[in-house]
Amino acid sequence: MMKTLCVAVVVLSLTSVCQPVSLACEKLLKPEDKGPDLSGIWYFIAMSSQSCWVPTLLNTVAWPSVRVNITSKDTPNIYNARHDIKIYGYCSNYSDTFLYQNNAMFDVDSDNAPSGEQEVLLQTGCPDCHVVKSDEFAGILVLFSRRKTVTAAELKEFETQTECLGWSKPQVFNSDHNYENCPLIDDDNIDASGLPTKFFQRLKNTYTEPLKCLAENLLYYPSVAYNWAQQGLANIWPF
Numbered sequence: 001m002m003k004t005l006c007v008a009v010v011v012l013s014l015t016s017v018c019q020p021v022s023l024a025c026e027k028l029l030k031p032e033d034k035g036p037d038l039s040g041i042w043y044f045i046a047m048s049s050q051s052c053w054v055p056t057l058l059n060t061v062a063w064p065s066v067r068v069n070i071t072s073k074d075t076p077n078i079y080n081a082r083h084d085i086k087i088y089g090y091c092s093n094y095s096d097t098f099l100y101q102n103n104a105m106f107d108v109d110s111d112n113a114p115s116g117e118q119e120v121l122l123q124t125g126c127p128d129c130h131v132v133k134s135d136e137f138a139g140i141l142v143l144f145s146r147r148k149t150v151t152a153a154e155l156k157e158f159e160t161q162t163e164c165l166g167w168s169k170p171q172v173f174n175s176d177h178n179y180e181n182c183p184l185i186d187d188d189n190i191d192a193s194g195l196p197t198k199f200f201q202r203l204k205n206t207y208t209e210p211l212k213c214l215a216e217n218l219l220y221y222p223s224v225a226y227n228w229a230q231q232g233l234a235n236i237w238p239f
């Protein structure tokens with residue numbers, strides 16, 4: 001029996017015609033075809049992953065705000081991305097360089113040659129968003145926008161994309177993007193005594209998420225759960 005999905009199609013075409021899931025998915029999983037203007041500020045809106053562990057842990061433990069400022073470098077198709085991250089009122093930042101070509105982004109080595117895995121930009125009906133699909137951590141999908149928050153319909157479309165992939169329900173990032181006057185997290189002099197309390201409060205309020213994730217993994221993705229457990233153990237006991 002074919003399920004129908006209206007919301008995604010409404011977002012894409014502004015009509016209320018329902019289409020079979022497969023058609024909506026076919027469209028949503030295609031690479032973006034417009035040459036996007038990457039430069040400027042982007043906010044991380046939501047994240048999904050092949051395994052729900054990554055976004056669930058990220059959002060339960062840290063619930064970060066993330067902003068990236070992309071600037072083009074002198075070499076064509078080479079960009080610098082400055083990330084600002086805020087966790088419980090503390091900030092951190094890092095910069096990296098990437099190559100953008102054929103709707104995909106690549107890490108680069110010191111000669112600006114592509115290295116590592118590629119991240120592909122997928123179609124989105126949201127006019128000022130990007131959806132980036134990365135193969136890291138067994139597969140990650142992130143929704144970015146020029147706006148700090150997106151509409152419920154835009155978020156729903158992203159959720160449809162994650163359903164098309166059979167990935168986890170999206171976790172929404174923190175939308176507090178004030179990075180001014182925020183102590184750097186790697187600064188030794190900060191008073192971080194309040195952090196454990198804030199962390200446990202957050203965990204208390206969201207503890208059902210890891211449990212749901214555990215249940216989902218064991219019920220639907222036993223092999224993924226097994227691989228992750230193995231990888232995790234291998235990291236702890238590397239012999």
Ligand SMILES: *[C@@H]1O[C@H](CO)[C@@H](O)[C@H](O)[C@H]1NC(C)=O
Nearest residue numbers: 040041068069070071082084
């Ligand atoms: C983004 O980067 C540009 C170029 O370095 C800079 O002029 C601008 O102030 C930055 N914006 C923010 C919000 O950091």
Ligand SMILES: *[C@@H]1O[C@H](CO)[C@@H](O)[C@H](O)[C@H]1NC(C)=O
Nearest residue numbers: 082083092093094095096184
């Ligand atoms: C991080 O932010 C600090 C303070 O604004 C700045 O001095 C430093 O250069 C930044 N680091 C990176 C990698 O952008």
